[in-house]
Amino acid sequence: MGIVLGPNQYGKAEVRLVSVTRDGDTHSIKDLTVSTSLRGDLVDTHLTGDNTKVLATDTQKNTAYAFAKLYGVHQVEDFALRLARHFVAGQAAITGARVLVDEHLWQRIETNGHSFTRSGGEIRTAAVTVDHDRAWVVSGLKDLVVLKTTGSEFHGFPRDEFTTLAETDDRVLATSVTARWRHSSDEVVDWAASYAEVRRVLLSTFADKHSLSLQQTLYAMAEAVLLARPEVAEVRLSMPNKHHVPVDLSPFGLDNRNEVFHAPQSPYGLIEGSALREEAEDAGLAWYSIGEF
Numbered sequence: 290m291g292i293v294l295g296p297n298q299y300g301k302a303e304v305r306l307v308s309v310t311r312d313g314d315t316h317s318i319k320d321l322t323v324s325t326s327l328r329g330d331l332v333d334t335h336l337t338g339d340n341t342k343v344l345a346t347d348t349q350k351n352t353a354y355a356f357a358k359l360y361g362v363h364q365v366e367d368f369a370l371r372l373a374r375h376f377v378a379g380q381a382a383i384t385g386a387r388v389l390v391d392e393h394l395w396q397r398i399e400t401n402g403h404s405f406t407r408s409g410g411e412i413r414t415a416a417v418t419v420d421h422d423r424a425w426v427v428s429g430l431k432d433l434v435v436l437k438t439t440g441s442e443f444h445g446f447p448r449d450e451f452t453t454l455a456e457t458d459d460r461v462l463a464t465s466v467t468a469r470w471r472h473s474s475d476e477v478v479d480w481a482a483s484y485a486e487v488r489r490v491l492l493s494t495f496a497d498k499h500s501l502s503l504q505q506t507l508y509a510m511a512e513a514v515l516l517a518r519p520e521v522a523e524v525r526l527s528m529p530n531k532h533h534v535p536v537d538l539s540p541f542g543l544d545n546r547n548e549v550f551h552a553p554q555s556p557y558g559l560i561e562g563s564a565l566r567e568e569a570e571d572a573g574l575a576w577y578s579i580g581e582f
């Protein structure tokens with residue numbers, strides 16, 4: 290009995306692609322996860338390792354980035370159709386292409402034209418500790434994903450023999466905010482109004498504070514909450530630095546002026562910190578009640 294090659298396909302899965310377009314100070318983003326699968330006459334590579342007909346998955350990935358630059362993303366259906374047709378038209382052995390696109394949707398933070406929150410997924414949290422007749426109330430939120438397409442720099446860091454990171458005076462800054470803030474007293478406050486205001490202050494500070502490091506942005510956000518909300522004694526923030534790396538399109542004769550980014554899920558920087566009132570009462574116990582980062 291002979292053995293034959295059964296159905297097969299191959300491609301690049303989960304290419305994280307972020308495309309920024311600018312109209313003056315008003316920026317727009319398209320944030321995609323793109324997966325490609327090609328089918329066709331692929332017997333040789335499976336049976337003998339002859340790759341003559343294999344359009345490399347790395348090339349498929351590069352094509353997605355280059356097409357974002359060349360044609361823009363616009364509607365994901367158009368983007369996917371263009372990519373899929375290109376693969377089928379360009380390689381005689383490739384007769385079928387399937388392109389899957391997840392578009393991650395963003396909403397504007399209205400304070401400026403270049404800051405966004407990712408839609409959906411945000412969670413409001415509360416942690417309460419009671420010790421005999423005392424109570425501590427810690428409100429918070431997590432998975433609040435924010436991004437700004439300008440107004441962020443990072444330079445002046447030490448360069449040792451293992452440093453490769455380039456200095457930048459204009460980068461995309463993105464993070465998923467986990468925030469916890471401890472209320473000064475256990476008296477009932479208007480929790481809903483307090484939450485809404487803290488959230489608003491966190492967002493507007495992220496958007497409007499010109500950033501020289503995510504650490505600086507973190508502290509500014511926590512400080513702004515304390516300045517705006519007398520009922521809050523301490524704010525803790527945990528903010529992963531969701532890196533957006535400009536894709537080098539120069540091998541394809543294309544420039545990339547902060548337009549097309551690779552947005553890997555990991556690794557990421559993890560920036561954590563807090564701000565508290567100097568006179569914050571019972572900080573030791575409060576530390577325990579607010580919990581770890």
Ligand SMILES: O=c1[nH]c(=O)c2[nH]c(=O)[nH]c2[nH]1
Binds near residue numbers: 454501
């Ligand atoms: O805002 C930043 N803070 C860092 O500590 C850091 N480290 C790094 O590689 N990039 C960045 N960005």
